[in-house]
Amino acid sequence: MTFGIIQIKVFFLCLLFVSVMLYLIREKEMKEGYIIFWLLVSLTILVLMVSGRFLYFIVSLVGAQTPSSAIFFFALIILLFLNIHYSIKITKLEKTCTHLIQNIAIMEKILVSRMTEKEERK
């Protein structure tokens, strides 16, 4: 197994990627589920880089002419589904925000009314 310049670059890129993920875990900036997904992505890239056979097996599986087009194909599919997943998440978050904003406004109104009533009684 020989490592060319490209493999070394990809390795360092993966290393940087994993470091960023570990930093995000430490700072609690991202949920564990997302971290696992991105760690799996970097692991897949590493496996593809190290194992040329595995890469060519995927290329033949898709029927692509070159390894790069196979990688782009899978990357696009994964990113497309990831975007749909995020759209669902955003919709749920928007719904939650709407209900929270509405309920806070109503509670605030009730609280102010009760405080005013109390003051008037005094």
Add this chain to the structure above:
Amino acid sequence: MRILVIIPAYNEEEKLTDVIREVRECPVEMDIVVINDCSSDGTQLAAEKEGVPVITLSVNLGIGGAVQTGFKYASLHGYDIAVQVDADGQHNPNQIDRLIKPIVEDHVDMVIGSRFLEKENNSTSHIMRLIGMRLFSKITSRVVGLTITDTTSGFRAVGKELIGYFSKNYPVDFPDSEAIIMIHKAGFTIVEVPVEINDRQGGKSSTDLGKSFFYPLKVGVSILSILLRSIKKIRKEKP
């Protein structure tokens, strides 16, 4: 019977006072709540000066989100009927009794004030807007199997059961057609009564058809989503 008039308002300080006073002049006894949808002008102050409760949203939710806040308030305080009246002076509060009548007498769940049911409409809306309104009415009528002539009318009254339903489920993005189809599929009854609707006298329209190119497309998708949900429901109900 306790009635609540919900007035959603976004930057409507010019007309809000007149609307509140007109509602108060109605022979029917009604409470009022103003939903201030994060206005940047003196909407809140105008309502407070009139001594009506104001619920101020900290973020602009749009007409649907504001109206649902009103339904939540009505549900929480046990109101029997909730009437939606626009803050821009388009609706004549002296016609509220027309909206309430079918709910009180015939136990209808939702009454829509329609400007197209009788030919006495004096609206001078833009032609494109009128075409859009007619189109959505045709689509909605076809979907629910009832003749609904004015789906975009915000002059509506709902009964107690529907207040509770709307407080939990309300299509906040496109309440016009979607709300009608949604409640019809849920088994609620809808009728239209003729009303006169004035042209806007202040503020800006929340559903300006000309402003949004994608508006008809979005409404179409929202109608499709309800239909798909109802198909799913029917499949579940089948043994």
